[in-house]
Amino acid sequence: MTKYLSYAQSGVDIDANDEMxxxxxxxxxxxxxxxxxDMPGGFAGLFRLDYDEKLFKRNYKNPVLVACTDxxxxxxxxxxxxxxxxxxxxxxxxxxxxxxxVQGAEPMFFLDYIALNKLEPAVVAEMVKGVAAGCKMxxxxxxxxxxxxxxxxxxxxxxxxxxxxxxxxxxxxxxxGQNVEKGDVILGLASSGxxxxxxxxxxxxxxxxxxxxxxxCVDELGSMAIGDCLLEPTKIYVKPVIKLLGQYKVKQxxxxxAHITGGGLVGNVxxxxxxxxxAVLNKKSWDKPPIFDFLQEKGPxxxxxxxxxFNMGIGFVLVxxxxxxxSVAAKLTRYGETVYKIGKITAGTGxxxxx
Numbered sequence: 001m002t003k004y005l006s007y008a009q010s011g012v013d014i015d016a017n018d019e020m021x022x023x024x025x026x027x028x029x030x031x032x033x034x035x036x037x038d039m040p041g042g043f044a045g046l047f048r049l050d051y052d053e054k055l056f057k058r059n060y061k062n063p064v065l066v067a068c069t070d071x072x073x074x075x076x077x078x079x080x081x082x083x084x085x086x087x088x089x090x091x092x093x094x095x096x097x098x099x100x101x102v103q104g105a106e107p108m109f110f111l112d113y114i115a116l117n118k119l120e121p122a123v124v125a126e127m128v129k130g131v132a133a134g135c136k137m138x139x140x141x142x143x144x145x146x147x148x149x150x151x152x153x154x155x156x157x158x159x160x161x162x163x164x165x166x167x168x169x170x171x172x173x174x175x176x177g178q179n180v181e182k183g184d185v186i187l188g189l190a191s192s193g194x195x196x197x198x199x200x201x202x203x204x205x206x207x208x209x210x211x212x213x214x215x216x217c218v219d220e221l222g223s224m225a226i227g228d229c230l231l232e233p234t235k236i237y238v239k240p241v242i243k244l245l246g247q248y249k250v251k252q253x254x255x256x257x258a259h260i261t262g263g264g265l266v267g268n269v270x271x272x273x274x275x276x277x278x279a280v281l282n283k284k285s286w287d288k289p290p291i292f293d294f295l296q297e298k299g300p301x302x303x304x305x306x307x308x309x310f311n312m313g314i315g316f317v318l319v320x321x322x323x324x325x326x327s328v329a330a331k332l333t334r335y336g337e338t339v340y341k342i343g344k345i346t347a348g349t350g351x352x353x354x355x
Contacts, residue, residue: 012149012151013118016149023124024124024129025040028128028132028144031141033141035047035051036109036141045109045141045143060168061170062172063168063169064168064171066167066168067166068100068165068167070092070162070163071162072161072196075196075230075231078199078230082228084227085127087233088161088231089128089130091134092112092134093134093135093165094195094233094234094236095196096163096165097110097236098238100165101237101238101241102175102258104169104175105167106169107138107139108140108167109142110141110142110143110164110165111146112128112146112162114146115147115153116158116160117149117150117153117154119147127161128145130233137236137239138236138239175256175257177319179252180319184322185322186343186344187317187329187342188286189235189315190314190315191314192232192235192289193289194230194310195235195260195311195315197309199230202230206226206295212226215227218294220294222290230291235316237337240335241257241316254320254328255320256318256319257272257317257319258271259316260314260316260317262309265314266307267308270350270352273345273351275350276347276348276350277348278349279343279344279345279353280343280344280352281352281354281355282355285342285343286313287313292313314342325341329341
């Protein structure tokens with residue numbers, strides 16, 4: 001008698017996928033606004049650039065689409081070991097929408113990709129719940145996604161995530177950094193911790209050098225479990241910054257912005273500087289979350305390396321005209337951000353100078 005093989009016997013469960021789709025539907029639909037054209041069971045998501053009703057009409061004149069893609073890196077390993085899956089979805093959204101925000105773009109929609117060893121519908125539903133939460137923080141729609149069950153590629157319990165965001169900005173409102181000039185003030189928005197960068201080094205220090213367990217509480221971190229501290233989600237800066245930019249419809253007083261990801265302040269700020277300008281930053285001008293001192297001391301890690309790998313407490317930077325620096329800082333504070341004046345633009349060669 002012939003023995004027939006099935007997809008499930010090979011490690012891929014179609015029924016589990018169908019259950020997962022049902023579980024995540026409510027999370028996805030909770031992010032939909034009036035520009036989403038809902039098509040349950042569709043092969044692609046539909047999103048209108050504008051909307052007929054006056055209340056929602058954007059009135060774009062010369063719209064430019066902006067696209068980003070990113071992942072969460074080895075932070076997913078912390079989530080897998082903690083069996084806590086909802087926070088890394090927020091990180092996933094943050095990494096792309098904060099990047100496009102640098103150009104002054106408003107995120108419109110987001111797509112996710114999740115690859116794992118075995119599809120457990122309840123676990124994937126938690127992941128997507130986090131992605132949906134991030135989308136709501138960024139005021140964009142979770143338009144669709146893909147989940148890949150790959151038992152021959154990923155070990156038991158392992159998974160990875162990638163995200164893709166599309167946004168829009170008026171052509172004349174694109175922020176490029178070309179208006180940066182000497183005397184501009186540099187404002188820093190506080191990070192929530194490590195965000196999603198430097199985890200190879202952080203994991204090496206915590207779990208190899210110190211031999212900590214995920215649930216070990218650390219005095220230097222306010223008796224917080226190290227796993228919980230490392231899983232603190234990346235801050236999403238979209239709503240306050242877009243609201244700020246909307247306050248200045250004629251003058252472009254924000255000359256440049258930077259999302260502080262891999263490479264830290266010294267690697268990301270120069271990306272938006274003219275060749276004849278330096279960004280001089282005062283390291284004592286902002287409060288650093290305790291995780292950074294902990295990693296630097298316990299590594300030990302040289303200070304120069306810390307600033308090259310981690311955000312060091314500043315997750316997003318705005319370079320603004322000096323005359324408007326106080327009012328911009330006050331507005332962002334009212335919008336819920338912790339804002340620091342961290343430096344100034346001087347004559348130079350396009351680099352960051354830490355003092």
